[in-house]
Amino acid sequence: MSKIPCILLHIQPDQRPFYLPAEIEAAIGELTEKLVVWEHPGPDAEAFRDRMVELQPTVVVGGWGTPRLPLPMPASVKYVCYLGGSLKGIVGRAHLEAGLPVTNWGNSISRTVAEHAQFLVMAALRRARLWNVTMHDERGWGAERAETASLFGQRVGVHGFGFIARAFVELIAPYGCAVSSFAPWMDPALFAEHGVRTVDSLDALFAENDVVVGLAPLMDQTRDSIGEAQLRLLRPGGVFVNVGRGHVVDEAALARVAAEGRIHVGLDVYRDEPLPADSPLRGLSNVFLTPHMAGPTHDRRKDSAAFALANLRAFAAGEPLQAVVTPEIYDIST
Template sequence: MPRPRSILVHLRPAQRAAFFTPAIEAEMAKLTDQFHLWTEPEVSAEVLAAKLAETEAEVLVCGWATPRLPEPLPAALKYVLYVSGSVKTLVSRDHLEQGAVVTNWGNSISRIVAEAALMHVFNTLRATAHWTLRMHVEKGWDEDAPPAGSLFGRNVGIYGFGFIARELVKLLRPFGVEIMTHAPGMPDDVLREFGVARAMDLNDLFAANSVVVNLAPLTAETRDSIGLEQLRLLDVGEVLVSVGRGPVINEDALLTVAAEGQVQFALDVFHQEPLPADSPLRGLTNVMLTPHRAGPTDDRMVDAGEFALANLRAYVNDEPLRAVVTPEIYDAAT
């Protein structure tokens, strides 16, 4: 494939600085004779459509600030390179079914999300939410200490076994944990490669492990799949961490068990985001909350920028693209 006739990059200034170093940007610019850098922070869908027509962009590199693409897509636009995660605010399923080629940050951030999951495992085992409220809000000390646990020697269950789960396995290894996963359809040879046992079902995962991490994709089968039956299998002081998709956990069951105060929870994703100010989850001493921040840290967004550059080079050289968003992947996104 010859060089793209035109590349249009639309990112807010802060996003541009986070994702692209000057070196990455310079390498992108070398791949075309027409490199258009557009940093308007707020644009409408109509303004975007006009800009695409004006630049005759063959490739659009964009991020969170970019509005929904026009339907149908401009004839000149062949590839949409989204530097961040879910593309649901950018493209429709119809775009994909009509053949639009769209990629996102794929597994470039997997190790960072796995790091956040591990952080939450530590926080729950050590009851950090309790001590944060006790010392900051109540101005107290060590009264009524909840059970505290170590990660060493634990049994850890992971719901789902995608890229993030595999990175989490690597991070868990120094702690001598036994790891099990419930990931229907995952080939046995993949689990053997990572030294992970297979749970018979979701109940088996919760019954056999004192730490469970939700990293399952959101599908018709996984929605509300963690319910009261599974949560009741966790004993006092045991842990559920959720950094995957919020609706995988049944909300009523979550609120019921969390309010009882016996199981430790760390939640980064929710049924409704932002989490309502009056959510019963707020203020519970056994629930660590973060506002969907398990993704790349400010200093590691450049990983996604490097991934984007590699994909752009692959496009130029007519090589396979990584992290292509299919209709099925689109359906599982939030």
């Protein structure tokens, strides 16, 4: 394995302790003749381009806060390794069409996002938001105020069936749930492989399940696809959770249905982020909210770094990269 001539790694100072544990940074350093770690809270695109022109790196490693890459890229750059997931803010489709290899965190963080989805499902089933209001805000007890439910034996529908959805299905396997999915853009073989039944419409997904979890990517066929009609198909006491993309759901319709109190909701993503202070979703005792934090927890961000390290080793050895973002993948990513 030959050494990479130069690696330029841009990272925000507050992210370095989590994404670059000392042992991973040292391992990256062993792969290159020159490692430049640029701790910068957020250079503009021009400053970033100038730094690349100055250093002539072979590999650029970036993460949250890395500015958009110039086009064309300096000829020295042969690979871009992104520590995050959604990279449309730094890479354009034209970069990929020009043949620049780009990877992201792939499925390295799928289990932590799936874990958060399960957390929201459990919070909604156990009516955690209600008890939070009752015991903290009202200083009360009220154990009989709502009918709680268990995850065991529930019918669970999953909108989407990417890495995170599959990790979610594996996480809830011990609960003996009957799982179905609506994701017609996915390879049908994947569903059978994971023991998941498919349904032929979103209406069926909502009508036939006690819990529906949104994990769909944002694309033309999913944008605004979940509206009032679908939400009203959930049985009374049913649960809707979204950790996918906010724009998949008609948020105004969701707020209207949720305000009636007939379903329970857990959300981590929204159409506008941060969620506006006057959002009608706030303050509802049947709506559990988290601030787009389902991604890797601080202690697990090293999983993404370890995945990037494996790719850098593969690049140095001339071996195939994992989680390469093709133009087709780029089109359906958010």
